Amino acid sequence: MKHIIILGDGMADWPVEELGGKTLLQAADTPYMDKLARMGRNGKLITVAPGFHPGSEVANMSVLGYNLPKVYEGRGPLEAASIGVELAKGEFALRCNIVCIEGDTLKNHSSGHITTEEADVLVKYLQEKLGSERIHFHTGVQYRHLLVIKGGDKRISCTPPHDIPGKEFRPYLVKADVPEAEETATLINELIFKSQELLKEHPLNKKRASEGKDPANSIWPWGGGYRPQMEPIGIKFPQVKSGSVISAVDLIRGIGHYAGLKVLEVEGATGLYNTNYENKANALLQALKEDDFVYLHIEASDEAGHEGDIALKIKTIENLDSRAVGPIYEAVKEWDEPVAIAVLPDHPTPCKYRTHTAEPVPFLIWYPGITPDSVETFDEIAAEQGCYGLMKEDEFIKAFMQE
Numbered sequence: 001m002k003h004i005i006i007l008g009d010g011m012a013d014w015p016v017e018e019l020g021g022k023t024l025l026q027a028a029d030t031p032y033m034d035k036l037a038r039m040g041r042n043g044k045l046i047t048v049a050p051g052f053h054p055g056s057e058v059a060n061m062s063v064l065g066y067n068l069p070k071v072y073e074g075r076g077p078l079e080a081a082s083i084g085v086e087l088a089k090g091e092f093a094l095r096c097n098i099v100c101i102e103g104d105t106l107k108n109h110s111s112g113h114i115t116t117e118e119a120d121v122l123v124k125y126l127q128e129k130l131g132s133e134r135i136h137f138h139t140g141v142q143y144r145h146l147l148v149i150k151g152g153d154k155r156i157s158c159t160p161p162h163d164i165p166g167k168e169f170r171p172y173l174v175k176a177d178v179p180e181a182e183e184t185a186t187l188i189n190e191l192i193f194k195s196q197e198l199l200k201e202h203p204l205n206k207k208r209a210s211e212g213k214d215p216a217n218s219i220w221p222w223g224g225g226y227r228p229q230m231e232p233i234g235i236k237f238p239q240v241k242s243g244s245v246i247s248a249v250d251l252i253r254g255i256g257h258y259a260g261l262k263v264l265e266v267e268g269a270t271g272l273y274n275t276n277y278e279n280k281a282n283a284l285l286q287a288l289k290e291d292d293f294v295y296l297h298i299e300a301s302d303e304a305g306h307e308g309d310i311a312l313k314i315k316t317i318e319n320l321d322s323r324a325v326g327p328i329y330e331a332v333k334e335w336d337e338p339v340a341i342a343v344l345p346d347h348p349t350p351c352k353y354r355t356h357t358a359e360p361v362p363f364l365i366w367y368p369g370i371t372p373d374s375v376e377t378f379d380e381i382a383a384e385q386g387c388y389g390l391m392k393e394d395e396f397i398k399a400f401m402q403e
Contacts, residue, residue, distance in 0.1 A: 023380050028314045042375040045392070047347055073154075095221065156188070158174050306354055344361055
């Protein structure tokens with residue numbers, strides 16, 4: 001049996017008063033996810049281990065069954081892997097957002113969704129002005145980039161910028177957890193302020209301002225760590241002789257790299273709500289002809305949740321259903337070799353809160369011949385009645401992969 005995980009990042013949400021107390025999954029028109037929930041089995045999954053921040057890297061690694069206290073090293077090393085930066089011993093990699101600062105306020109975490117082409121100009125400029133034998137800036141995708149510090153100390157506290165939109169940024173600057181890390185914390189904070197001085201006068205930002213766009217006028221490093229020691233999924237589950245990951249998000253591609261999966265390039269994959277669902281679905285189906293396992297990650301709902309846009313988030317959920325889940329199910333349901341499908345979010349990104357939370361998420365598992373439970377729809381409330389109950393750690397992936 002082949003296996004597919006379709007993950008709608010941040011798709012789960014809270015009940016919303018304007019929707020009559022329904023969650024967005026309940027309010028959205030999702031005939032295919034509801035059908036798979038009705039024909040399959042359901043449950044809820046704790047994706048954020050105690051003591052961990054509910055980031056997408058934490059939650060996606062949990063979905064794949066990795067023991068977070070043993071292997072987690074932060075987002076930076078995962079994003080390094082996805083862009084081909086192999087970390088040496090002692091190299092400290094941090095996710096490096098290019099953000100928009102307005103006065104003393106962090107206006108948004110994405111510089112108004114700056115393009116990769118624009119950001120590349122700025123990252124190369126920062127490397128020219130601030131880079132050294134010890135400090136290296138690397139271009140990633142859109143607003144998501146990489147800072148590598150040789151000899152950096154990971155014992156620091158950094159706040160994800162998407163957690164503080166509209167807030168004064170200075171109280172959230174990097175802090176050392178131990179005295180030995182003070183030098184690293186001070187260095188990173190100095191780089192933040194130096195980047196602000198450099199970027200505010202850059203011609204690209206003057207052009208963006210003239211066009212009414214948010215300036216990309218500061219870096220914001222966070223999520224740092226060293227190279228993780230992750231066991232490939234093919235060793236954990238020998239039936240996976242080959243597998244692939246499909247995502248426009250660097251950290252998910254990095255998880256796939258360390259999990260031993262091929263990272264597939266898909267034209268039109270953006271990491272936003274304008275992503276090309278059809279190309280992603282087609283890439284999955286093509287890969288599944290050879291592979292035993294494909295992990296399809298779609299970021300759109302998470303971005304809509306961060307913007308607090310209820311209507312947009314509902315649209316992204318419906319797009320996932322009609323443009324990915326539906327075509328994939330219709331294509332594989334009668335393959336000679338049966339295919340198991342799991343659908344789930346990684347974490348909630350409630351529109352009201354505009355950032356990630358740690359509540360358990362709903363999941364469904366379907367494959368030909370499965371005995372269904374009593375659940376009729378795919379959502380946070382209905383899943384509580386599923387036969388799998390509440391799962392944690394590697395219980396979900398083991399239950400899925402044993403089929």
